[in-house]
Each structure stands twice: as structure tokens, then as C-alpha cells.
Amino acid sequence: MKTTVTGxxxxxxxxxxxxxxxxxxxxxxxxxxxxxxxxxxTVEKYRHQAEVTLNMDGVLIQAKDxxxxxxxxxxxxxxxxxxxxxxxxxxxxxxxxxxxxxxLNGEALETATTAVPLAVERPTLDAMTPEQAxxxxxxxxxxxxxxxxxxxxxxxxVYRKADGSVAWIDPAR
Numbered sequence: 094m095k096t097t098v099t100g101x102x103x104x105x106x107x108x109x110x111x112x113x114x115x116x117x118x119x120x121x122x123x124x125x126x127x128x129x130x131x132x133x134x135t136v137e138k139y140r141h142q143a144e145v146t147l148n149m150d151g152v153l154i155q156a157k158d159x160x161x162x163x164x165x166x167x168x169x170x171x172x173x174x175x176x177x178x179x180x181x182x183x184x185x186x187x188x189x190x191x192x193x194x195x196x197l198n199g200e201a202l203e204t205a206t207t208a209v210p211l212a213v214e215r216p217t218l219d220a221m222t223p224e225q226a227x228x229x230x231x232x233x234x235x236x237x238x239x240x241x242x243x244x245x246x247x248x249x250x251v252y253r254k255a256d257g258s259v260a261w262i263d264p265a266r
Contacts, residue, residue, distance in 0.1 A: 094114075094117055094118060094120070094121045094128045094129070094130055095128070095129045095130070096113065096114050096117055096129075096130045096131075096132065097129075097130070097131045097132065098110050098113050098114075098132045098134065099131070099132065099133045099134070100133075100134045100135075101133065101134070101135040101136070102135060102136045102137065103134055103135065103136040103163070105134065109134070109163065109164075112164060112167060113132050113134075113167055116167060116168065116171040117130050117132070117145075117147075117171065119171070119175075120147065120171065120174060120175060120178065123149070123175075123178045123179070123182060124149045124150060124178075128147060128148060128149045128150075129147070129148040130145065130146070130147050130148075131145075131146045131147075132144070132145050132146075132167075134163060134166075134167070136163070139161055140159050140161070141159065141160055141161060141162055141163040141165075141166045142157065142158070142159045142166060143157070143158055143159075143163065143166035143167045143169075143170040144156075144157040144170065145157075145167075145170045145171060145173075145174050147174055147178075149178065152181060154174055154177050154178060154181070155174075156170045156171075156173035156174045156177065157170060158170040158173065216239075218239060218240055218241040218248065219240055219241065220240070220241045220242070220243045220246070221240050221241075221242075221243060222242070222243050223242070223249065223251060223261045223263075226238050226240045226249070226251040226261070227251050227259045227261065230251050230252075230253060230259055231259060235253075236252060236253045237250055237251065237252035237253070238250070238251045238252070247264060248264065249261065249262060249263060249264065250262040
């Protein structure tokens with residue numbers, strides 16, 4: 094994390110700079126990319142202010158705090174920044190979940206999460222007309238029949254609907 098520490102009416106000691114960098118490095122875990130931070134420390138009489146500006150992934154986050162001790166001001170300002178980052182990340186996470194398409198039904202969600210190996214079958218398909226396939230489906234208890242259409246050798250499907258009627262799926266149309 095690239096950190097700039099500036100002092101107004103206060104000298105930036107190595108210990109103060111190390112404290113600021115240590116606190117801000119703690120925030121680096123929330124961002125995958127390098128982040129820029131600017132810290133302005135101000136002393137006016139007995140008021141010690143710490144103003145932290147963080148540029149994280151193009152988002153500008155700011156916090157300012159004032160106490161009677163500089164180290165406490167830094168800690169509280171960084172704590173405010175951390176709360177803002179968490180809130181921002183939670184909003185982004187919730188937004189991604191809202192944008193993902195909902196499952197069609199409970200079964201679709203269940204099959205999507207569990208990987209089931211599929212067995213490949215290559216049955217020999219009888220050549221027949223759609224009318225012959227509908228007659229063959231009507232005679233048995235099956236709900237669908239896959240056949241090879243006479244003349245075109247295309248794979249077609251005839252199936253029984255919920256109302257008992259028979260329908261034909263023609264892949265050519």
C-alpha cells in the first residue's frame with residue numbers, strides 16, 4: 094500500500110509514521126490491488142486530528158477523527174475506514190447475488206451444485222415415420238420414444254403430454 098503521511102503543526106516522527114503504516118497495512122487485506130492512502134495529521138492546541146483518505150479500486154473512502162492523543166486519533170480514523178470498507182464490500186457482494194439469475198426451480202439448483210457423471214448411451218434407433226412412432230408410443234406405457242426418421246435419418250422424439258395426447262419434436266423446424 095502506498096502511504097503518504099503529512100503533518101500540520103506536528104513533526105512526523107519515524108514512530109508515528111510506522112504506527113500509521115502498520116494500521117493501514119491491516120486494511121490491505123480488503124483489497125486485492127495496490128491501494129493509495131493519504132494521511133494528514135494536525136495538532137491545534139490540545140486537539141489531535143487524523144484525516145485518512147483511501148483510494149481503493151477507484152473508490153474514495155475518507156474518515157476524520159479528533160482526540161486528545163495522536164495515536165488514538167489515528168486508530169479511530171482507521172477503524173472508521175475499516176467499517177466503511179466492510180460496508181462497501183457487503184454491498185458489492187449483495188449486488189452480485191441480486192444480479193445472478195435465479196434458478197428455474199429447486200431441481201435445477203440441486204443438479205447445478207452436485208456434479209453427477211453422465212453415462213453415454215448409443216442405442217440403435219429404429220427407422221420409422223412420426224405416425225408409426227406415435228402408434229408405438231400409444232401401445233406401451235413409456236412417456237417418450239426416440240426414433241430415426243425414415244428417409245432423412247434425423248433423430249426425432251415423440252412424447253406423451255400430461256393430458257394424454259401425443260406430440261412430436263421435429264429438430265428440423
